[in-house]
Amino acid sequence: MSASKKAVNQKHFQNNESIKPNNRKQTLIRLGQYLYPLKWLFLLAAALMMVANLFALVGPTLSGYAIDAIQLGPGKVIFEKVFFYCSLMVVFYLTSAVLSYLISRLMIYLSQKIVYSLRKEVFDKLMTLPIRYFDQTQTGDIISRMSYDIDTINTSLTNDFVQILSSLVTVCGSLVMMVLISPVLVLVFAVTVPISILLTRYLMKKFRPLFRLRSRRLGELNGFAEEMLSGQQTIKVYHQEERLKKGFKEKNNAAVEAYYKAEYYGSMTGPSINFINNLSLSLISVFGALLFLRGNLSLGQVSSFVLYSRKFSGPINEMANIFSELQSALAAAERVFNLLDEAPEPADLSNAQTMDKANGEVAFQQVNFSYDGSRPIIQNLNLTVKAGQLVAIVGPTGAGKTTIVNLLMHFYDPDSGKITLDGQDLMTITRRSLRKRYAMVLQDTWLFTGTVFENLVYGNEGATLAEVIQVTKAAHIHEFIMKLPKGYDTLISEDGTGLSQGQKQLLTIARALLLDVDLLILDEATSNVDTQTELVIQQAMAQLMTGKTAFVIAHRLSTIRNADLILVVDNGQVVEQGTHEELLKIKGFYEKLYQAQFEMP
Numbered sequence: 001m002s003a004s005k006k007a008v009n010q011k012h013f014q015n016n017e018s019i020k021p022n023n024r025k026q027t028l029i030r031l032g033q034y035l036y037p038l039k040w041l042f043l044l045a046a047a048l049m050m051v052a053n054l055f056a057l058v059g060p061t062l063s064g065y066a067i068d069a070i071q072l073g074p075g076k077v078i079f080e081k082v083f084f085y086c087s088l089m090v091v092f093y094l095t096s097a098v099l100s101y102l103i104s105r106l107m108i109y110l111s112q113k114i115v116y117s118l119r120k121e122v123f124d125k126l127m128t129l130p131i132r133y134f135d136q137t138q139t140g141d142i143i144s145r146m147s148y149d150i151d152t153i154n155t156s157l158t159n160d161f162v163q164i165l166s167s168l169v170t171v172c173g174s175l176v177m178m179v180l181i182s183p184v185l186v187l188v189f190a191v192t193v194p195i196s197i198l199l200t201r202y203l204m205k206k207f208r209p210l211f212r213l214r215s216r217r218l219g220e221l222n223g224f225a226e227e228m229l230s231g232q233q234t235i236k237v238y239h240q241e242e243r244l245k246k247g248f249k250e251k252n253n254a255a256v257e258a259y260y261k262a263e264y265y266g267s268m269t270g271p272s273i274n275f276i277n278n279l280s281l282s283l284i285s286v287f288g289a290l291l292f293l294r295g296n297l298s299l300g301q302v303s304s305f306v307l308y309s310r311k312f313s314g315p316i317n318e319m320a321n322i323f324s325e326l327q328s329a330l331a332a333a334e335r336v337f338n339l340l341d342e343a344p345e346p347a348d349l350s351n352a353q354t355m356d357k358a359n360g361e362v363a364f365q366q367v368n369f370s371y372d373g374s375r376p377i378i379q380n381l382n383l384t385v386k387a388g389q390l391v392a393i394v395g396p397t398g399a400g401k402t403t404i405v406n407l408l409m410h411f412y413d414p415d416s417g418k419i420t421l422d423g424q425d426l427m428t429i430t431r432r433s434l435r436k437r438y439a440m441v442l443q444d445t446w447l448f449t450g451t452v453f454e455n456l457v458y459g460n461e462g463a464t465l466a467e468v469i470q471v472t473k474a475a476h477i478h479e480f481i482m483k484l485p486k487g488y489d490t491l492i493s494e495d496g497t498g499l500s501q502g503q504k505q506l507l508t509i510a511r512a513l514l515l516d517v518d519l520l521i522l523d524e525a526t527s528n529v530d531t532q533t534e535l536v537i538q539q540a541m542a543q544l545m546t547g548k549t550a551f552v553i554a555h556r557l558s559t560i561r562n563a564d565l566i567l568v569v570d571n572g573q574v575v576e577q578g579t580h581e582e583l584l585k586i587k588g589f590y591e592k593l594y595q596a597q598f599e600m601p
Helices: 003-012 024-068 079-127 131-136 140-180 187-228 232-237 243-265 269-293 298-342 401-408 433-436 452-456 465-474 480-481 499-513 531-545 582-587 589-598
Strands: 362-369 376-384 389-393 414-420 438-443 519-523 548-553 565-569 572-580
Touching: 003 024, 024 079, 024 140, 079 140, 079 298, 079 362, 140 187, 140 298, 140 376, 187 243, 187 269, 243 389, 269 298, 376 572, 376 589, 389 401, 401 465, 401 519, 401 548, 414 480, 433 499, 438 499, 452 499, 465 499, 480 572, 572 589, 582 589
Parallel strands: 389 548, 389 565, 438 519, 519 548
Antiparallel strands: 362 376, 362 414, 565 572
């Protein structure tokens, strides 16, 4: 791979905010794209919103008419008009309330559809991302984006969006009615409204970064908590509870501080705008009274104008608070869109071919690889493995053993050189078909919540119970399964609670036995079990490896004495290779590893 191509690949995984949708306009446009498929329902909600607010806007006018029907002095109150206008007010307000309820239900439905699509898109995106992304990103942070951030977007779409639409209709309608009543009094807002707008823009500019920081800190807190919950056994063994309490306290304090600052500065907008609105209401009351005394306005008109001014100012105050909440939703949306914008696993080459069967001959030809582009992990690796051979890979921690497996599975691409399977460059084989030629049994056993049978047929859903029993007997796990409460229908949890490490490992071996594969990768498959269980697992693995090319990564050298080829890896290079006896005779690196394990007192 050329240096320029490598640089491009690295750039895909850098957290470069300059290429992310980190401004309001872009984020709002992208959120709007999720609304477009539901545009007719959205337009219906907007139409109902307009009607509901127009009905509510009739109320102050009817109130003014009712007041004007009340005159000072006995017998001067026209009760018919008062009752008539009051009855109309009840009808209009009640109709507006019913329509508002329908709108709320409709917007909840719309937001749920959007959130469903967004969460599905995020999950589908995660399925396309390369292993590199998950190696570099905390699991808790990913979960935070899928749950907290999307829920924040949902809350904004459900509540804030409806409120903004309602406020816009109310403000425009109230302004029109006030102009019709008294254009002179409207001049009060010519002073107060611009002040409100300028102040809101200034405050939003100040606290927008705080909401981004809040979302990031919460993601970090969730990531830390997820790691601690999954590592409780190790934490207790090493007595690290107090240290981790301090670590959590620091993360929690950072999250709380970021949350407090965002909410504190965001909450300043509402009171500030409310002060300006109260000031405008006071000015309207004073000037309205003067116009009434001069005979320019009736008492009912002054009353209607005051009510409309409150309807006009109230939404402005509400929108200021909503914009504060909207910043949180936009910050959450940015984090979600950042994930959606991550580069997926590179597509197969246009000339890539499907491999339906493999003999299992593998070769590394002058392969070089680095995870970060600066620190080499594999250097000039040359290796040839014949079909059907059992190849053991040994070496100190960090030598590059697992990296070789990642390259074999095409999780990562070499920086230079090439890897071939049956003489065919892995780059010219589709990833899906290549990985279907392998079965993997890892040190960290992975089971999911489901029955034993469902876990066993995970990679071969068409397998029958008879086929499953055949492989579980080969893996020496059948008798144990039959002792479970419901046998193969027994439900197990995702972490295999109630099963020993050896039992879980044997289940994963049986699962691999069900696959029609040509190559195997066994990564420290016996490192977490006792000697007796190790012997059982070795027998099961021997059955699994029959007729297949197998790569075994092992620290326990006793498990690989019968390997056809042992590769001794150090600093990313194969420093020695041969059989167990051959490597002991040359008295090199392998002989030192062996002596350290078996002959030291």
